[in-house]
Amino acid sequence: MSANMEPCLEIRSLSAVLPNGQRVLRSVSLTVQPGEVRALVGESGAGKTMIGKAVLGVLPKSVRIVEGEMLIEGEDLGRLDAKARRTLIGARTALIPQDPLTALNPSRRIGPQMTDRLVRILGWSGEKADKRIRQLLDEVQIREPERVLKCYPHELSGG
Ligand SMILES: Nc1ncnc2c1ncn2[C@@H]1O[C@H](COP(=O)(O)OP(=O)(O)OP(=O)(O)O)[C@@H](O)[C@H]1O
Ligand SMILES: [Mg+2]
Incomplete structure (x- = not known):
């Protein structure tokens, strides 16, 4: 287990408004400790997605x-400059969208969309990122990675 036992995520009294x-x-507070899974439950429009988007x-x-x-792993996002914030968020958080087809960029092939983050945020080489993406596709049993990585989002099934 990691020595860093700061909460993975801490939100303190977060409020947001429309124009x-x-x-x-309205004053949302929540903490996620390492190894913990949290579910946000609430009616449609309650703000569940907004909480996720605020963190990201x-x-x-x-x-x-x-x-x-x-705070992500004890780092207060408000105290970081834009670049440090982007790096921390990019490396340590992920959002799985409700609707993958509208969340992906329709005009770019799957491969570069997947490797981009590893290259730009984690600073990996294109080759290393490419290898990892193939490994991940293999883990979730997506066949023919060559073909899949060259597809545009609309050429794949929603799942
Ligand atoms: N792009 C937007 N601009 C302004 N307000 C928005 C926008 N998207 C959503 N909202 C408003 O923000 C509030 C919270 O919406 P949010 O999408 O977080 O709800 P949710 O809890 O995720 O709902 P659902 O269960 O339907 O996914 C709602 O009142 C919604 O109308
Ligand atoms: Mg939602």
Whole structure:
């Protein structure tokens, strides 16, 4: 086990608003400890997705954070510069979208979309990233990686 036992994620009193003042998030606090799995439960529109997007820094432009802190492994995102924040988020978090077909870039092939993050955020060589992606496809039993990596998102099934 890692010596770093900081919470994986800590959200403290996070609030966000729309331009008309409507609250999208109201003082949300939650902690995820290493090895812990958390589920957010709430009706449609309650703000579950917004919480995830806030952590990843990909909130819609109209949504403004007005209060609160978010920490990843003890690092306060608000205290990091943009580059350090992007590196930490890119390396230590992931969002699995509800609808993969609209979340992928429709105009780029699957391969480069998958390797990009490893190259740009983790600083891997293209070759190393490519090898890892093939390994991952193999692990989830996606056949014909050569063909799949050259496909555009619409050429693959949703699953
Ligand atoms: N792009 C956007 N711009 C402004 N407000 C938005 C945007 N997307 C969602 N909202 C609003 O933010 C609030 C929270 O939405 P969110 O998508 O986080 O809900 P959710 O809990 O994930 O719902 P669901 O269970 O349907 O996925 C809702 O009131 C929604 O109308
Ligand atoms: Mg949602």
